[in-house]
Amino acid sequence: MAARDYGQYSGITRAMELVGERWALLIVRDLLVGPRRYGELAAGLHRIPSNILAARLKELQAAGVIRRAPRSRVIVYELTPYGRELEPVVLALGAWGFKAMDEPREEQLITAESMTMDLRSAFRPRTALELPTTSYAGRFGAVDLLIRVDGDELDVTPGGDASGSGLGGVGPVDLAFAAGPGIRRLITGELEAGQAIETGVVEVLGGRGELLDRFASTFRVAA
Structure with missing residues (x-):
């Protein structure tokens, strides 16, 4: 069951149910760079609460977007082939958002x-x-x-x-x-x-x- 149900039968609606929760697409963004350990994801998304990170990872796994994989005696998170299909979507969003960027805040x-x-x-x-x-x-x-x-x-x-x-x-x-x-x-x-x-x-x-x-x-x- 998706974390949020919008009550509409639509491809875009379903996509939002799968990756539209706060922080979800940023987790996908970072995993598009490469597999990451839990601590690396937390460090890269320094404001994400640990319970939210754990919840998003669980939801993305349940949706088939990411998976846990053993690497050199540690567990990393990586995108599945289905998850990697989000790459052009994330890049297009990045280019679109770039146009609206202003001066950065100090934090x-x-x-x-x-x-x-x-x-x-x-x-x-x-x-x-x-x-x-x-x-x-x-x-x-x-x-x-x-x-x-x-x-x-x-x-x-x-x-x-x-x-x-x-x-x-x-x-x-x-x-x-x-x-x-x-x-x-x-x-x-x-x-x-x-x-x-x-x-x-x-x-x-x-x-x-x-x-x-x-x-x-x-x-x-x-x-």
């Missing part, structure tokens, strides 16, 4: 999972196909990510190195930069790459600074 955090999915939401594969393979080391607040674009393929890996040397064993990146929440102004096209650097929204830490324009072309959500 709002950027997590590796949230930034990874924001980048995936803004990724323009058709544009990327026309550009050379490029790797970026991005520092977003306290989150470091290695971002590699190869044709229409995007790979985002936690880690990155602000010196521009990339992750261990990966080799140097083409551009290393740091940015706070103001990066959204570059992604929505409110700022051009040169303006973002001049105004301090983005700080070039290594590599070729002119490649920020390529980054802005590759990750763009029209405001």
